[in-house]
Amino acid sequence: MxxxxxxxxxxxxxxxxxxxxxxxxxxxxxxxxxxxxxxxxxxxxxxxxxxxxxxxxxxxxxxxxxxxxxxxxxxxxxxxxxxxxxxxxxxxxxxxxxxxxxxxxxxxxxxxxxxxxxxxxxxxxxxxxxxxxxxxxxxxxxxxxxxxxxxxxxxxxxxxxxxxxxxxxxxxxxxxxxxxxxxxxNGSSFEINVKLPCLEIPTSSQEYQSFLSFLTGEDLIGIYEQYGQKLFEQNVRTFLQFKGGVNKGIRNTIEFTPELFFAYNNGITATASEVEFDNEGKISKIIDFQIVNGAQTTSSIYAAKKNSKLDVSKVSVQMKLSVVKEKEKQYDFVSKVSEYANTQNKVNKSDFFSNNPYHKEMKSNSQRVWAPSVGGSQRRTHWFYERVRGEYLNEQAYLTKAEKTKFQLENPKAHLIDKTFLSKSENSWLRKPDVVSKGAQYSFASFADHIIEWLEKDNLAITESYFKDAVARIILFKNVEKLISNASWYDGGFRAQTVTYTIAYLSQLVEKTGRYFNFNSIWEEQQLPKDLLPVINTITKEVYDSITVPPGGSANIAQWCKKRECWERIQKLDLGIELDNSLLIEKEESKYIKREARKEKKLTSGIEVQIFVVNMQRQVWTKMLEHFRKYQSVSNVSRLQMDILEKMAVGSLRAPSEKQSKVLNLLYEKAINEGIIS
Incomplete structure (x- = not known):
């Protein structure tokens, strides 16, 4: 520790x-x-x-x-x-x-x-x-x-x-x-003291327990007032929806027939890492309580009481509570419960971004790709991708002094990639400065939607080339921040908005040329090209002057920057800037780079899948085979897939080919999704 x-x-x-x-x-x-x-x-x-x-x-x-x-x-x-x-x-x-x-x-x-x-x-x-x-x-x-x-x-x-x-x-x-x-x-928990009657649902699973219970409207309000967003920290969707509005149907039920709330409403779905009981068999304590589904119900009851002054004492909210026994599996379990439970309303794809392959790909590249040595240094370094905040520090917790020194030299603090910061730099280049200005959570959700749609179209999109370009955009973002801070005209205020609008405007300039920005020039030097500095200095000053003079009726500059109209006005600025050819590459060259990166990734991915399949314990394949044999008619597993799986399970397929490995990997992922293995 x-x-x-x-x-x-x-x-x-x-x-x-x-x-x-x-x-x-x-x-x-x-x-x-x-x-x-x-x-x-x-x-x-x-x-x-x-x-x-x-x-x-x-x-x-x-x-x-x-x-x-x-x-x-x-x-x-x-x-x-x-x-x-x-x-x-x-x-x-x-x-x-x-x-x-x-x-x-x-x-x-x-x-x-x-x-x-x-x-x-x-x-x-x-x-x-x-x-x-x-x-x-x-x-x-x-x-x-x-x-x-x-x-x-x-x-x-x-x-x-x-x-x-x-x-x-x-x-x-x-x-x-x-x-x-x-x-x-390090596994510390927060505890909620309650007194809830419950019915335990029998299950053969060794991983979790299930209970049915209920909370009164006052219970739910009291818990939320005490713990706030901590109850929803593993669910992006909940945060974005929890805005205090009252669903009309829920409001009418609370106001006119509160005793029927339990019958009319689907209630909430929650998870915990542990529960304790009193001597009456009631739940007395819930540890690591998370509301996974039921944001609208919770927010509507809260708003009905706080904003509309309605009596919620007669409201009863049913609760399905799943207790995950192994803490290390809780995050994945919460994500799956969230995905399967949220079927009544449209669910943003960003809600389940936490388990998206994007993170795995970015992490893999961050561990494998060395940044160029600069300034005469002979030591090469990584850009450390931090999927979970604090991961950088956590990886050093049990290293010896020598190991820690080596780790920090190879992964300098300045090369830390925070996923929320990454979403801001990426969204800025995607010309969404109004979204970035709305705050970190909105920016991250928008970026997640973009990535998931991109990966659905092209599952090989997150290549080494993309990783380097993404790092270059982080370098660009940080340097624009620094240039604004040091500018003679800057007297404080709205720097964050100026940064994202500046980068979005630069992206638009590049788009108008019909070419692509040469991010490799930033990656190779790990800093901005000299030809780009005067361009940035010109844009930042004009952007700042524009956003700090909002139109009539928009006295609040911060709120003005969150509006699409602000970006539309910035887009119309004619600054007479011509980008130097060294900053641009032709579209054909960009396509060639991406094509080669995809080929390399495809080769690397194939080898990695083979290694994964060969190293998997045989009993896993045996368990999968038993299940798919039993439920073959509903599992949609082909005869060819079953044949390959059977050979792997009995040990006759010691060195599966790349194609066979991909089949086995797909079956493995299917088994995880169907809850056969975890």
């Missing part, structure tokens, strides 16, 4: 690397890294916004608004950035809370009128005022974040009131961030 001191060193290094590679101030990188950790456990939504404002008696670094629960979170940090862990004293904490409190009070009363309209602080203060004016703040959280360790003399932070709104005070220190890491990668 990684110690607090080791974690602190790695966390600090992440911040320094992030700041250097993206042109951020270290404090900005600290804010973003800490907020991402809080997003991962549902403490913040993924739409949190950085917005610095500081003057005498006021200090704030960002905010977040949970639309469903109507919770406003306002954030400030105390970033020591010291090699050793400093103490966050009671004085530090008191001063920070006082400054936050003052800002929130003044914002509620119209402080935005005193701020510069093109600043992030203006947008933040304006939104807070609007939320309060509309009566849409049920609770406020004031949060102090620090890389220091909170003093042990401060044991209690009681809630208070501000303009008749309940206010909670929170301190997020390095110990808290470390615990988030441990909870994600």
């Amino acid at each position: 990684i110690s607090l001191e080791e974690f602190h060193q790695d966390f600090l290094q992440s911040i320094l690397t992030d700041a250097e590679s993206r042109g951020l101030m270290r404090s900005q990188a600290f804010f973003e890294n800490t907020c991402e950790a809080l997003v991962s456990i549902g403490e913040l939504t993924s739409d949190y916004t950085a917005a610095d404002y500081s003057k005498t008696g006021i200090e704030v670094h960002g905010y977040d608004y949970d639309e469903t629960r109507e919770i406003l979170t306002v954030l400030v940090h105390h970033f020591f950035q010291e090699d050793r862990i400093e103490t966050l004293t009671k004085t530090h904490i008191t001063i920070k809370f006082n400054r936050l409190r003052t800002f929130v009070q003044r914002s509620i009363r119209g402080f935005y009128r005193d701020l510069e309209e093109t600043s992030d602080a203006y947008s933040m203060a304006y939104n807070i005022h609007q939320y309060a004016y509309s009566g849409k703040i049920s609770r406020i959280k004031l949060v102090v974040m620090s890389d220091g360790k909170m003093t042990r003399t401060l044991t209690d932070l009681p809630s208070e009131e501000l303009d008749s709104i309940l206010v909670d005070l929170r301190v997020i220190d390095i110990e808290y961030i470390h615990k988030i890491y441990l909870s994600e990668y």
